[in-house]
Amino acid sequence: MTTFKIGYGYGRCAGCNDGGRMLERSETEVLITLAKELHFGRTADHLRLTTGQVSRIVQRMERRIGTALFTRTSRIVALTPIGATLVEELAPHIEGIDAAVRRAVEAGRGVTGTLRTAFLGAAAGQLLLKAVALFGVRHSDCEVHIHEAQVHDAYDRLLTGAVDVLIAVLPAHGVQVGPVLLSESQLLAVPRRHSLATRSEVTREVLADHPVVQMPDTMPKATRHYRIPPMTPSGRPVSQGPAANTFPEILALVAAGKGVFPVGAHAARFYPRPDIAYIPMPDAPPVQWAPVWLKANETGIVRAFIGCATEAAEE
Secondary structure (H helix, E strand, O other): OOOOOOOOOOOEOOOOOHHHEOOOHHHHHHHHHHHHHOOHHHHHHHHOOOHHHHHHHHHHHHHHHOOOOEEEOOOOEEEOHHHHHHHHHHHHHHHHHHHHHHHHHHHHHOOOOEEEEEEOOHHHHHHHHHHHHHHHHHOOOOEEEEEEOOOOOHHHHHHOOOOOEEEEEOOOOOOEEOOOOEEEOEEEEEEOOOOOOOOOOOOHHHHHOOOEEEOOOOOOHHHHHHHOOOEOOOOOEOOEEEEOOOHHHHHHHHHOOOOEEEEEOHHHHHOOOOOEEEEEOOOOOOEEEEEEEOHHHOOHHHHHHHHHHHHHHHO
């Protein structure tokens, strides 16, 4: 017999006694097991209960339903017609729930099915493509969907379950964070004709002297403050400029002279523009990229992909 481990609710049952509750998990286990064993002692042993507990559970079910489910004497136990019908009708539902649980466990442990991935920014896209290529070699039966996320919706996609794994900039709170795949220095993006554009390098102190384009509030606060701190190292407040929803919008605002913006070093290679200069900012912390995912969505396929992403980055 398959042991049923999923509890039922406590809805109302028209015509039932004892408050009209449906059968509870423990009651269903006793009913199905006793119907198979037709012996209180063996049923108790199988379910790790006492014989008295089994007897009391059966009596409680019978009071609730309003009729006997078993006939028992000192020598035999047998199902009544109503008991036999109840067991017959319950059995396929219990088997279906057990099968669903088994499939969920197998999916959680195995590397099967479809994986939805997303990246935020060109550097993350390069990392993702390398991971997908290695994953495809090792798990050719799996299907991988690739999406480009934007600054304003990247974490919304992750939190709503639209994507399983996101290659994103750190820090990230409230999610599972994998190994750092890329660490790069920060540059300051400024208009080509800006007074800072001719410098060989700048410090974070300049963020108090020039408006800084802001990332949207949908980005985690820790991520925004890591890149754009509220205060400079000397304690001066950072000057806030207009907000943007996507990285191309950020660069457009910079080019239009609306503000400056700290970027990762990859930006100079992936987003070269004649109207923007990228100036090294040595005192800024590195920009780090890593896979992030929800703990509730962690499955075998997610774990396998994280492993491939880590290996691909090391190569």
